[in-house]
Amino acid sequence: MGGALLRRFAQGALVVLVVVATCFTLIRLAPGDPFFRALDDASVPAEVRAEQLARFGYDRPIPEQFARYLTAIIRGDLGWSHSRGEPVRTAIAAALPATLLLVAAAGLLAFGTGVSLGAWSGWHAERPLARGIDHGAMLLLSIPDYLWALLAVMGPALAWGVFPVAGTHTEFGPSGVLGLLDRAHHLVLPVLALALPIAAVVTRLQHAAMREVRAAAFIRTARANGVSEHRIRWRHALRNALVPVLSYGGVQLAAALSGVVVIERIFAWPGMGRLLYDGVMSRDYPLVVGGVLVAAVGTVLGTLGADLALRWADPRQRHA
Amino acid sequence: MVRLARLTPALSLLLVLACDAADGTGGGTVIIATPADAETLIPALRTTVTGRMVTELLFDPLVELGPTLNPFGDAGFEPRLATRWAWDADSLALTMTLDPAARWHDGRPVVAADVVAGFRVIRDPANGSAIRSEIGDLDSVTTRDPRTVVLHFTARTAEPFVTAAAVVPLPAHLVDTIAAGALATSAFAQRPVGSGRYRLVTREPKARTEFAAVPDHYRGRPGPDRLALVVAPDPATGVMRLWAEEADVWENLPLAEVAAAPSHPQVRLLQAAGWDYAFVAFNYRDPSDTTRAHPLLAERAMRRALSHAVDREGLVRALFDTLARPLLGPFVRAQFTADTTLTPPAFDTITANRLLDSLGWSARDREGIRQRGGRPLRLRALVPAPSANRVRASVLVQAQLRRVGVDLVIEQVEGQAFGAARDAGRFDLVFHGVGTTPSVRGLRSTWASRTPTGDGRLNAGNFRDAVVDAALEAGLTARDPARIRSEIGTAYRRVIEEAAAIWLYEPVQVVGVHRRFRLPAWRSDAWWRTLGEWRLDPAAPRLARDAHPPAS
């Protein structure tokens, strides 16, 4: 077990390295440079731009720049963000918690409702309500998350005034407990927009898995042995049925990060998605690479976590 | 025009306020929502309008243009950090005396060395300041004593005080220690110490910037206690924040939003003179070979014909209803030098047809497009896709030109690609948009002949005229206001006579402000300068964010 885990860690590290190197190269190949807005005025002589490029090392060959970048990362220096006027580390430290909050809340909501709804409907798959849930989930997952975000803004926020339009909290709002409530109020719509498609997928997965498991031989044996129905359902069936759901957890995580970009833009949520989008648009090399590094590390860790959960749930996988 | 008819009740709500804002209470919190963040907090490094707003809130200049918007001489300028000034005998050195009560936000007094520091930072090429070209007529800045500073000009110009206003003092005790070129990455750039009526509280780049009033400011305590600049990346949801009372100010409301205003009674719409204008510039050079003159548009008769063919008033009415005015020439009506007696070519299709016939384009093909020697009269127009107004205008112009037998091919191009194509001259016509300021020195960039020294930078069509160059040169170096006006007027008249462009529209600025504020007279060129005079209406209900203990 320990050896396999170590191997997975090493593979994960390799993945992160490849991702960062790809991103590093791609953005430097893009036309424009980090100063394309700041130094565009005609009165700025060409030497200034050249000097600024040299100061930050953007005129060196790309492999050399990458080597310097790696050594800087070891020291904990992620570079300077030109578009934001602050160190990249500060920018990411500010943006990461916002996105983590969003993704974690959405993940909990999605998996929580998905697993419960899916398990119930899978167990009682013949009932019309169960079938309705499955069809409904199919419909819901066909709606892209940015559409949800748009609908959410149009409806509950603007038309009915029930929820705020954008932001993480009310400007100059209350602090303390009321402040927490205010932040929770602002969290509702973005989380719903992000969670709904994922919840739909999880529901369907769980429904299918549960439906298969309930007909399995070991369930019949347990029932014959007199184990209570409740225990059968929750202890035996669900644990097995969780396997396919968890195995798709990692994939869903990467997909969720894609959705976060658009949702953060629509709700003006100051998270990693917006950071990366703005960074790419401004050709802010250090910011984009630093952000991708953090996102890649997070994704790899998340996939690893999903794998570990999978191993816990399914002992058969332990020696895979 | 069902939709536009609904605008009239909305427009009837537009109030031009001139009421005295002194009756009203101080305090309150103003949230300004903008589509983009300020790119810097240091005046020398600013490049955008939002950057100008933020840096002017934090830093006071030596002098500031007053409500008359007269940029010539000192008649239109109000004292700020400089209370008195005098020219010396040869009118090349301006001695200014600083206000003894002026202090930096850290408590240190503002001294003459700070003006020198501000000047040095702009001048240093390593900082890449975009303001450098604005102080080109300033040779050096010296100090006589801690309260007296002397600005040495290289030559007499028409707008010496515009230059003086551009040299914003920076705290020498903090800035002098920063190495050349390292200003943008310094700690000072992240947490600047300014001299303005508001000081910086927090800044989250691309998200929000918070300001607090400076209560013992030498100009007096500003009205609102707190300001917040909030960035709304998606413009649609940004305006929604205004309707939802999550923001108090939104500049530049689009036309569609104006119609929605009546259903949001807590927001008041203000209409003010705009500072942008749009026109169709003719390319004087051949797009395929810029060393040669344009085969068609170099002839004045052709340009005049095209100008006569466009119904500008109808176009403006169709696109904007009453929220824009037809452009008269290369200026907006709000400018001090504006001459409303000037008339561009009138809408006259008979003259247009006659001119085109006389140029040899009398034959027509089956679709009605004019031909000469077997070649159709076809012109390519470059239009920036992000500008919805200009895209719509291009469609209308295309239709109108078609009626006189000219085939206009529209090329909608994305932002950066548009700028590149425009600067390279790859077009016959370009739908150009210019943002002006009260200063007229910008005319050198837009209408003077292109020179290696930087004139004519924004002269997209490569317009060249000796009369205009001479008039601009004379006008921008004279000192007598009457002389300046007449020379600039000559330049305007000549550009219009030469039909260098089809003058389209100047939009009116429509701003949405929350009703609970009583506003002083609105300054459309820089409305934030009067933020300090905003007062809360005692009769209007306050919002939760206004209940803030006054800064001590």
Place this chain on the structure above:
Amino acid sequence: MRPPTTGVSGAPLAAGVLGVMGLAALAAPWLATHAPSTPLDPIALAWHPPSLAYRLGTDSFSRDVWSRLLFGARATLGIGLLAVTVALTLGTLVGALAALAPRWLDALLMRVTDALLAIPRLLFLLLVVAGAGPLTVAPLALLLGATGWMTTARVVRQESGRLLATPPLEGARALGVPWPRLLVRHLLPSLFPTLAVAATATFAAVVPLESGLSYLGLGVRTPLPSWGNLLADAGSQPLTHWWVVVFPTLAIVGTVFAANTLASALERRWTR
């Protein structure tokens, strides 16, 4: 994303919906009432609600929404099909080769696939669009396909592994049939059901991605219509100008729903 097996029937209906969409896209020049990108009358006809003359109304530039929807179907569905073709080809090649290859190559290919799966797709697309500038339709479709083959590869690898263990193929391998022939003659035909499922599922994933990109302004550029940028045209008054939002939404959701249903039904019928 691989849809699971459930009792979702209605495959014929789903196939029918997709077929109708495809036919409409093909027949766009004849079905459309106006040119898709030509403003009809920016003065009088901007934001015209649905009426007899303009069946689905007009947008802010007074372009006919019905015509734009039809031509947008061409763009969106066309990109979807091309992307699916690319993704399927790449994925099948990688997955089948991995199954036929020696252990180390198999492990390497699968690890690389997993690594690429870990990259958030939208981010990668953002980077490429930022790097290469605005993409036209064909390169965009190729790019979408090139970033979407990984799930197909995984599924094909799994299924190929299972097939190779069955007697007919095991025997062929034992007889020393060379691997290209094994791949083309024996493996691919048996993979057909899996591929059909993978194709529809990939299609269901590509359409929202393309429309999302177009909504952000990074996909199909205006004035060329695509269902995504039709939504973006709605601007800041989506409630009053509901017709610009509702119809592209119905189109996108309908297509994706139909594709998902079809994939689910196919899987249920063929792989069990």
